Amino acid sequence: MSAHGPALRQYTIAREATLLPIPDDLPFDQAAIIPAAVSTPYAAIVGTGAVRPAQAVGIWGAGGLGAHAVRLARMVGAAPVIAVDPLPSARERALVFGAVFALDPLAPDFAEAVREATAGRGLDVAFDFAGVGAARAQAASVLGPFGSLVLAGLTPEPVTIADSIGFCFNINQVRGHYGSEPEHVEQLVGLASAGRIDLAPSITAHVPLAEAAEAVARLENKVGDPIRLVLTP
Template sequence: MTTGKGAPLMAANTTTMRAQRLDTTTRTFEVTNVPLPSPGPGEVLIKVAFSGICHSDLSLLDGTFPAMGPRVITQGHEASGTIAELGAGVERWHVGDRVVPAAGRPCGRCSACRRAEYGRCTALQLMAFAYDGAWAEYTVAQAQGLTLIPENVSMEHAAILADAVSTPFAAVAHTAKVRVGESVGVWGIGGVGTHVLQIARLVGAAPIIAVDLDPAARQRALDLGADFALDPRDPDLAAHVAKVTGGRGLDAVFDAVGRQVTFDQALGALANGGRLVGVGMSAEELSVGMSMMFSLSRKQVLGHLGYDPSDIGVLARLVSTGRLDLSASISNVVALEDIADGISLLRDGTGSPVRILVQPNAA
């Protein structure tokens, strides 16, 4: 291997790589040899260090989310790695740089893209849904969407910045616009809810109430700074929320599950004029109930998806400076060949996982 700037960081005779390939029609996948991709103009080839397994990946596997791209695709939309090769026209990046690629590609044609507001692209292509992702030894990414990772941030933690942490960050900071001293509730303390809680604490929310069926998840929430951790089956849940908020209800709530039951409960716990942000997704239909009561309460229901690529840089700085601790976020690491085991661990909820990582280039 060579590591000089501009020299490919791979063996000279490398022409294939190992990758997970999902047939979106049959919903079956295998890990197999595929041609090594080449970066096009404005792109880089990344040697993948780690890539997360997310509930969105499970939704593509089980057909909840429809395929957006080719019939056969490589999954994995949150990743960290090292630049292995530069495409034509790429500047200010070097072979060997430690990076996180954005989990989407702006179309470059819509009105937002024409104004260079790529974070507002109306036809964004999602990595691992519309084009090949990072459950592979190498992946291709647009150079304009890369974030440089500080040396003191581990590649494991860097990988989850691109969705598992950045989506919650954007939900709290951009969509809900949580302010210092506002009360916050989080329904579902898994891969998304855990980080919603941490970001809410970081911006000064108080009190923070975590709600989850799993005792291990509730304990994790308390360990990470929640003021209260409640069981949604508790018949006195509403009374508990009222008590700790002085009878007002919560200023902002986050539904990190996306089911009708969690949505209804979160909406009911919301203060008049408060904001409910839907971060979790499912195929279930949601309702705000009687229109008169909804309007009188002035409650706001906001859908949320994704993040701005610049958010990853903010989070990398927070981790680098010790403001954000992700030491409890990595529950398991599996080799690429064992990716089916990692998927099963997440699907079954074994050990109350926050995030399971794939390590495609494990020694």
């Protein structure tokens, strides 16, 4: 969020083509977090990752994007959903949000834990929402045959494939991902309105617009481990 961006203004002008009606049964604050926070992981899961029911999915980073990815992966039928995060609080939240397993990437038995969780086959799709080179390398190392690594977190760090022969033998893939399309937002509005996904737990707090700078600092520094803060006029 930029200090001069429309998200930090009480009023702004938008083109009609960029707007979407909000159903009466969908609270405005929940609708407000759909673009980016929810639509990016949704597009990564149903689009770039093309996750299908019963596929084993790993999600690196259970923060603002990854926490929603856990819920969305579960919603589309992924099984098991494995969250990976070094923060105990983030792992606990991922379990509440529907992850079957929540693993510490620094644990010495991490790879074995993934094998056990997936009955030895490895991950069908791994998502990097952390934007960390080490997370990407670790995710690639536990892919199963025909498995894909989706780069949803942004970082200038290079992608490293430690075992390129094994990667090729298993016909693995690395797929880039960025943002979402208008239809993803529209679909999510419909899903949230229909009760298929409840976004209320994603709103950590409502913050007055005058305290926007403090809210941004809370997000950047993970004060209180927030998912999303909604600014109110």
